[in-house]
Amino acid sequence: MDLLDVSLVNWSRAQFALTAMYHWLFVPLTLGLGVIMSIMETLYLKTGNEAWKKATQFWMTLFGVNFAIGVATGIILEFQFGTNWSNYSWFVGDIFGAPLAIEAIFAFFMEATFISVMFFGWNKVSKKFHLASTWLTVFGATLSALWILVANAWMQYPVGMEFNPDTVRNEMIDFWSILLSPVALNKFLHTVLSGWVMGALFVIGVSAWFLLKKRSVDFALKSMMVGAIFGVVSSLLVAFTGDGSAYNVTQRQPMKLAAMEGLYEGKAGAGLVAFGILNPDKKSYNDNENPYLFKVEIPYMLSLLGYRDVNAFVPGVKNVIDGGYPTPDGKQPLSFVEKQARGKAAIQSLANYQLAVNNKDTAAAALHKAQLKENYPQFGYGYLDRPEQLIPHVPTVFYSFHAMVMLGMYFILLFSLVLFYTYKKKIENANWLLRASLWSIPLGYIAGELGWAVAEVGRQPWAIQDVLPLQAAISSISTDSVKITFFLFLILFTALLIAEIRIMLKQIKKGPEEA
Template sequence: MEHFDLSLVNWSRAQFALTAMYHWVFVPLTLGLAFIIAFMETLYYKTKNEEWKRITKFWMTLFGVNFAIGVATGIILEFEFGTNWSNYSWFVGDIFGAPLAIEGIMAFFMESTFIAVMFFGWNKVSKKFHLISTWLVAIGANLSALWILVANAWMQHPAGMHFNPETARNEMNNFWDVLFSPVAINKFLHTVSSGYVLSAIFVIGVSAWFILKGRHLLLAKRSIIIASVFGLVTSLFLVLTGDGSAYQVAQKQPMKLAAMEGLYEGSEGAPLVVVGALTPGKEYNDSRNPFVFRVQIPRLLSFLGYRSGEAFVPGVKNLVEGGYIYTNKEGKEQLALSLEQKMERGKIAIQALADYKAASDAKDTTAMAYHKNLLDSNFEYFGYGYLNNPKSIIPNIPLTFYSFHIMVGLGFLFILFFAVLLYLALRKEFKIKKWLLRISILMIPLAYIASQAGWIVAEVGRQPWVIQDILPSVAAVSRIDSGAVQVTFFLFLIIFTTLLIAELKIMFKQIKLGPKEGGK
């Protein structure tokens, strides 16, 4: 790894992270607000009450602003695949291509057709067709997210493919294994439900502002009730899918779990850290206490990770040194290899690829078969061949740990928030204290922080892997000038910040304008 330009890898990662985080500012609100609007329009369709139409149209306008300013921001990520991550782009082959192509086609048809009906179709199509279009926009937006998240889940847990050494590409041999991988299902459900929670908080926060200003009270009260119900149900579902996701992490990405929990030394009956502060500068192999302080629940990490309060949860040190018993992909118990052993097998796999290529060029079929066999039997450790020291498989533990605990803590706070608000809103007299209305507005940035923190856990926690165990970021990156990546990073930073400020101004302006006609 001596001649890897780590500054190139780090700048490329930083650039990708910046773009992805900017993209994710807009996506969760689109995913959830579309459903909230669909529920509101359904109430209009059922009751024929014009106030519901006015409410629907107001939130639809904010949905439109968010959708329009967020549109195509995800395409920049695809640009970066081709330029900064060309080895990776080639290596993933059609695994990424198929879901992204489906997403592209689906997004285009659903969005260009039904969004147009949703916005332009009032009084031009029947109420029923308009309502169906609104629901299809909501379903379509979420299905678009499905394909992107399936592709991301495959990177966290590669399944349903084989590696072709002739082309250096992974080829899909079972589409359903890719689509229905347990990681993909949990990731999709957890991610979209986080968007629903964020959207519910957005609706409540904006409505709370209206109540504080004494404007559009009926709209605000009805919106708070709808959003509180939607938020409470989806935030409880978020806990369920979060548990499912963490279980998958424990099985497939134990190092990420160790980082999420600041777990350096594994143990049976491992506790779950509820809140804590990590010891700064702690190394995986020093004897210092990993925490300055912590509050923990005994055995809960073992139970959540392995469904047994007595189960052994490996820590960072165990994952580097190996030697513990774990259950492999086939469900059999086996002794964990040390990092050194995995690196050795990874190097064998990489050398086998080089030798296969040489044999292929020489048309030596016997040698080709031999090296292919060697490659196949060591391929699950392919990526380890690019690593050369224990630290290289340890992600940024403080960033992963704090992001995880911020996300979880805020998630539980949101459940309490929705429950309290719904209780107050459904009492005989709708009365919410001013301080709670102010807190409701403050909840909006907290929802965005929780949402971004979730992605930090998912992506920082899986480092160094671009594809788990198979391709680290140092091998995935293109050999380009790191100076060029730095230039585009700062270019993005300036452009995105400017655009975000302008876009937020438009959103605030629309909120201040409020709904157009009528209302109390």
């Protein structure tokens, strides 16, 4: 492994992270604002009140700006798979390709078809057909997200496949177990709902601006009510599915959970760190430094949330490396050293199998294939030299997770207050709450990015959990070319972001009357 250029891996990771994070600035607003404008158009159809039509058209224009600037930014991620991560691309075979192809063919074209009716069809198609087109556009966007998130979930929890040593690819044997894996379902719900929260934050924030400016008050109050109700519901659902995410992580990615909690030594009846500051002097997983300078802990909560049992043992970083800790099903997890030995055996079996095939020795080929299959679940450990390579960057994961959770709780409070004040018809005079709503728009974006940081940094070093680390997934290309494209993307995406903000602000200032 030392022969590999570490900076190539890091620059490729940075490039992927940059692209994904910029892409995620556009997606959540599309998902959330899309549903809100569809609800408003439904209200227009039901009541016949032109004010709802005006409100729908205003938010639809902003949806269009966001959609147009953000569309296809995710395709760059697919470019990177083929160039920077070609071993990975080949290795995952049709499992990753199938969901992405379905996304491109079905969901995207559905969006593209109905979005034109949505924008051009006012007064040209019937009200019901227009409303159906609006909902179908949003449904298409959500379906796009489903396939992408299914592919991502498979990387976190690879199921439904079998490795074929002849083609060196993981081949899909059970589509439904990939689509309906608990990780995929929960990831889809949690991620889409976080987009809904973003949409609600955007709507109450922009509406708050109108109320602060005393402009388009009726429109702003109507939008505020829809945004707040939608926000309360979606933020509570985000919390519920967030619990599901943490449960899945506990079961399937214990190292990620340990990093999320800064937990080095596991224990039964583990508490949840509500707030904490990590000790920067903690340099190694097996030194005697206290991991925290300060922490406020909720007793037993981590065991309860992770295993639905207040007395369950939650493994820390050291336990995951040493193995042998108690689990609810009574199985003894392997240590790093044992997994490493199995991984190396699997890789050796792959080499031996090919040799046997070349020599037309069918008996030996069958033997090596069976050995490969037996050790395949630990295949990726064969690329790791030291147990420390298993540990993600704990401060990034820990602080991202805790900041995300705190922001999530803040959003529930904010939406509840906005709903209460709007219902009591006091929101117009609650300037402090209007300002809080306005300045909370960026917090929604930050929370979404932090969520991805937890999910993706937390699963390092794996490209595919336990099966393929990044070092083995990368292509042998020049680091300089990756650096150049990193900065090209930085320029391109920053220009797009500036364009989005400028056009968005211009449209907002025009107000609903000109939408």
